[in-house]
Amino acid sequence: MRIAVIADIHGNVRALEAVLKDLKHQAPDTVVNLGDCVSGPLWPEETAALLRDLGWPTVRGNHDRVVAAGAVPLHNRTDSFTEAALSAQSMAWLGALEPAIRLSDEIFLCHGTPRNDNAYLTEDVVEGGARHAHEHRIVERLEGETSPVICCGHSHLPRLVRLHVSGQLILNPGSVGLQAYEDETPTPHQMATCSPHARYALLDNLEGTWSVSQRIIDYDWAAAAKEAERNGRSDWAHALLKGYMQPDP
Structure with a gap:
C-alpha cells in the first residue's frame, strides 16, 4: 500500500501540476489532500477545477472554511481574492469538504489538529517563529485520537514525529504551493522552509x-511569483521565489 499525502496547495496550480507529474512515476494507490486547497492570489479556480476532477479524499483547511463561508471581509486580502475568483461549483465543492477524515482504522487525516483546523499539531509559536513542540504538548493536542498514523498540514513544514508514549506516527508532508508565510494566530509569526520547491x-x-x-519537486516558481505580483501581492511573490519572507526593513 502506497499513499501520497499532499497539503496546503494554496491555489498554486503550477506546483500542483508538477506534483501530479511526479505522482505518475511514484504510482501511489491513493492520494489524500489535507486542505487549504485554493486560498491565495494565484489560480484559485483553476486549482479547484483540477481537484474536483481528481476526486481525492480532501480535508477542509482553515482557509477553505473561511472562503466557503462567504462574505470574507476585504481586509482579509488572501481569502477575499479567492472568494471572488471561485465559481459557484467550486464554492459548493469547498463547502462540502469534511473537517477530518478517517481514511482507515490506521490513518486519520486532519488539517491542523484533530479538532482545530487553525492550530499547529507539532509546532509551538515562539518569538515570531516556531519550534518543535514537546511530546506531551502534541499528545494534549491529539485529544485522545489513537490512530497509528496521523497526517496533518497547516504549518507548511515537512515533519515526521514518532510519539514515544504510543508509537503513533505524525506526518506533515509540507506544502505543495507556498513555502513561507506570515500569520497572526496565535501571535504574529513566520513559517519558512527556505527553498521554493x-x-x-x-x-x-x-x-x-x-x-x-x-x-x-522543481516547478516554475518564477511564474507563480509573477502571478502573485500581477495580483498585487509582492509578499507572496518573494515567498514563492525564495522560500522565506522578506526581512523587516
Whole structure:
C-alpha cells in the first residue's frame, strides 16, 4: 500500500501540476489532500477545477472554511481574492469538504489538529517563529485520537514525529504551493522552509510497518511569483521565489 499525502496547495496550480507529474512515476494507490486547497492570489479556480476532477479524499483547511463561508471581509486580502475568483461549483465543492477524515482504522487525516483546523499539531509559536513542540504538548493536542498514523498540514513544514508514549506516527508532508508565510494566530509569526520547491510525502506500508519518504519537486516558481505580483501581492511573490519572507526593513 502506497499513499501520497499532499497539503496546503494554496491555489498554486503550477506546483500542483508538477506534483501530479511526479505522482505518475511514484504510482501511489491513493492520494489524500489535507486542505487549504485554493486560498491565495494565484489560480484559485483553476486549482479547484483540477481537484474536483481528481476526486481525492480532501480535508477542509482553515482557509477553505473561511472562503466557503462567504462574505470574507476585504481586509482579509488572501481569502477575499479567492472568494471572488471561485465559481459557484467550486464554492459548493469547498463547502462540502469534511473537517477530518478517517481514511482507515490506521490513518486519520486532519488539517491542523484533530479538532482545530487553525492550530499547529507539532509546532509551538515562539518569538515570531516556531519550534518543535514537546511530546506531551502534541499528545494534549491529539485529544485522545489513537490512530497509528496521523497526517496533518497547516504549518507548511515537512515533519515526521514518532510519539514515544504510543508509537503513533505524525506526518506533515509540507506544502505543495507556498513555502513561507506570515500569520497572526496565535501571535504574529513566520513559517519558512527556505527553498521554493513544492513538497509532498509518500506513506508506504511494508509488511505491516509504515515508512515515509519526502518528495521535493522543481516547478516554475518564477511564474507563480509573477502571478502573485500581477495580483498585487509582492509578499507572496518573494515567498514563492525564495522560500522565506522578506526581512523587516
